[in-house]
Amino acid sequence: MRRMGGRIALAAAAGVAAELAGLALIGSAAWLITRAAEQPPLAALSVAIVGVRAFATSKGVLRYGERLTGHDVALRAQATTRERLYQALVPAGPPSQKGADLLSRMVDDTDAVQDLLVRGLLPAVAALVTGIAAVVLGLFLLPAAALVLTAGLLTAGVVLPAGVAAVTRRRAALIAPARAELAARVADLLHGAADLAAYGAGDRALAASAGADARLAALERAQARTGAVATCLGVLAQGLTVAGVVLVAQGSGTGSVATAVLALTSLVCFEPLLPMITAAERMTGVSAALRRLREVRATPPAVAEPARPAAVPGGPLTVEVEDLVVRHAADRAPALNGVALTLTPGKRVAVVGPSGAGKSTLLAALMRLVEPESGAIRLSGSGSTGPDADADGDGDGDAPGIEAGAGGAGTGTWTGTGKTVDLRDLPSDEARRIMTGLTQDPYVFQASFRDNLRLAGPEADEAALAEAVRRARLEDWAERTGWDTVLGEDGRTVSGGQLQRLALARALLNDPPVLLLDEPAEALDEETADALMADLLDATRGRTTLLVTHRLRGLEEVDEIVVLENGSVLQRGTHRELVEVPGYYRDLWRSEALVSRA
């Protein structure tokens, strides 16, 4: 931070020096010419001649230096801002609350720091010092003229930018909703295309968007008028100040040399000042962006970290969910309303239910991404096994290839033996070391396929990677694509099904003590989904697993099925028990059977 201050000072100094060189250039040139007209001996002019040449050269070089140091410091400031933003985002926020658009805007906001420095702060300092220098020069030559100049500079450099900023701020409050309305109309045309076409309402929707566009355009025109008025006033301030300075100088009988120097320096010292009027407009946007970033940083994390972290019990872990209530917002109905669940070592539980039933919230609570309102999640160890054996949670050892991935995650630091801890007493990172897997909305990074996989097991060897890929039924694709091909936005696109399998491969590679799988077969075609589920159920046999799914096929293999609806457990039991009784599960089972082919 201290060094950053130094860099900013250096950049500001370069800018100030460049502007002062410009001012000195015009001042010395004016002096040279008017003094020469008085025909003094040549020696009297030599200093001015040298000065003119020196200032002319240094101005260009200093400007170059200013731009380089200014951009360097701006980029550094942006890097720091991004780092701090990221640090603020790392503690879990509420899940799926931050849309992709919001995130990109947040990242765009970090650019505001660059604008603030390059277009706001640094030029403002240069303009301020130049103005002061011109006024000081005026004080030496003719105090009355300095007074006129001060008035003009204050008008153009303080009053006008402040006025523009005030008007822009007020108008921004109108422009933002107008923009939002236009965006909503566009979204309507786009996402409602089928509804509009079917009901012949496309023209009306188009007219509505044209109306929103017209309202936005009117506001933008008004904003352009504000800028134009301010620019006009700035030109007037400059011209009238120069005229005023000349008038005062000639009225007071100051010599032609001093008058010319005063007039020309007055004219030139406005040059760095006038851009500040339009910069004021931009700075309101910058300050709004910085305010949003401050708000993000001030948002408390979704879960509180324990003051004194407890140790993870040793031995195979039992997870006990007791009467769990989770509410995403105080004014909304609870997403989970008294859910209980026990995962003993090696037990596999499936959670089914309609969307919005709270399935994903349950996983988020287990991963310590949301804070429960009441109830608890407890972990207890058996205490019978050594501290190292628990890391796998893999009693049967029927998946030898996958074990290789576990080494990276286990730290051993928190490993105790045979007691019960509340999940809230563990660091949230530790909770996710124990319970993680295939989460909602898996993401493909702009990185090689290998690196995209390896992030779930940084120390995994090639064999472990290959095994995870094989189990996720991704090997053909991996073969075709290549392990070092860059995926993601600018790289090779990954289809929904492949993304899901990549996420599954990550989960298998990570191999946590308690494996969470959120809709592993989503976005897969039926055949692959069936095969994948069969494989998955095979691979997880004897492994503590919580499976969230909307497909019922294959669930006769799991130990317990929990049906969630509206955040509560509606039914629970084995597949055989649930198909016997009328209810959601049997209905879903029948409709699934009805639409699937033999």
Add this chain to the structure above:
Amino acid sequence: MHKDLLRLVRGERAVRRHLALCLAAAVLAGLLVLVQAELLAGVLSGRLETPALALLAVVVGVRGLLGLAQGIAAGRTTTAVKSVLRHRLLSRLRDLGPARLTSHRSGELVTLTGRGLDALDPYLNGYLPAVAVAGVVPVAVLARLVFADLSSAVIVLVTLPLIPVFGALVGMHTKAVTERQWRALSRLGGHFLDVVRGLPTLRAFGRARYQAEVIRRVTDAHRSATMRTLRVAFLSSLVLELAASLSLALVAVPIGLRLLGGTLDLPAALLVLLLAPEAYLPLRNMGTRFHAAMEGVTAADDVFAVLDREPEPRSAGGGALDPAGPAAAPEIRLENVTVRYPGRTEAALEDVSLVIAPGERVALVGESGAGKSTLLHLLLGFLTPESGRILVDGVELSGPASGPAAAASGDAGAEGAGDAGTEGGDAGAEGAEETRGGGEAGSTETRVARDAGIAEDAGARWEAWRGRLAFVPQRPHLFAASVADNIRLGSPGATLQQVRAAAGAAHADGFVTELPEGYDTVLGERGANLSAGQRQRVALARAFCRPAADLLLLDEPTARLDGRSEAAIVAATRELAEGRTAVIVAHRPAMIDLADRVVRIAGGRIVSDSGSPGASAARGEAAPLGGTTGPGGATPPDTTGPGGEAASDDTTASRDAGPSGDTVATGAGGTR
């Protein structure tokens, strides 16, 4: 100037006028600087008396007013250009229709219509005026200097071209380097967004904190790469800056010496001193605006690329034809219809023939991706068949597209229809072909019809046809408008009473009246949040609000709903289907119970049909394949038909048969 933008400006009178005013004001204000310099030099040198300062003030005032005019005209130009482009983009969006909007392109279009267009501002209101000024003012300054002092004019004349020449040289020399750098930069710049977006995934695997270090490394690399680029890029501005300030020195020192020698008078010398920088200033201004302007050009390129790339949609003629004549429930006949999405080898629907009798209620069942939604979208006219035709009450609605451009060019609308890849049911489809036959004849007819120019009326025909439809999509869109306006989407003239009645029939009145502002509550992204079931009921109310509609198209209206919401939707649908022809894509038994007839689709073909008059052959073939699972296979032919009672018995029976058969199948799959 950008050639497409130029065409746009030429074509729009208002834009042309505003832009002309903006440029003229900028150039005039630039020229007035000459007058201002003249007056100031005169006063300072004593050639003009002090009262001339009043004239100077007037000139400054006029310059200010011209600046005002320029700013206002610039604002009007940019908003007008943006409005025109936005309207063209959105019209294109509307004309493309739902089936041809792929999600990728739609995102691009949304960005373009919003922030993308704003990139035009600096180009139109900054760069263009700067170019105009740079083209006129330096020449005027030079001309004046020639009269004031020839040798100074020569110095300016010689140094002035150095700016563009050096700029070009530096640019040329560094072009390849900078381009490579910018590409690297955009990649590095994207890294942060990438990591932030993927944060949940990183968190899940305990890698979030580790990435903070990576971010620092990458931003550091980003910065030093940027600085390497800028060091070169700023060289051109160094040249600009040096040429301008050095030539001032080059002019000032000699005239100072000549003043000393008495070969030049003070007024001329001062004028030269004041005018010389004004020759360089416009070029500098143009240079500083160049980069921002190029972003505008890129934006313009993007916009026009979208407008040029997308094929012109088929003409939507004005006159509403009524293909059916009397407004009674229509009979719909599909003859050997094949639909193929571009880039897919397998057809989404292959050689489908189907007759839906007036008033019949047909449930379409089958796996996702089998072609059910494609069939629905075909009836809605969102898709054009590759071959075959659709007849409504014997009048042709749609034949194959008249050109490659009219073929469906997207796949977002239709649940990835080509994916099905199932080969089951070939036998059934063959049977269907035999019974319905006439494939050759049908396509020949269509070709003749197309040649006769009938295809050109397609737009109008579809408009008229859609006027008879009520459609409830799988995920209805709620518009950013009041509940009432959302319900009267298909009949804008409906009174609030009618809207309420429709909502009541759709079992929606209850929750709507509980909303904060009842029927005036604004919905949509920024409006009130409705649950999935409530959204479906609003969509059903939309259908009820179109009492004249005689064909009902429903796309899995109860998918993803809980039991209670489903019951309400089913009850409402039952009422709605009364007296209308209905085609319902259904998954859940309750919805299938509504239908008189169940048509199963797999792999783009009809594999079983419980109720078509000539379907017994098809069913006979399909039965062994379908085993005991499919409702078609389990249905004895005599219980089918339009009779509601019999049909619902039949589906119940098939429902009971379904699970048991499937349990066996799954069990086998699971232990495989």
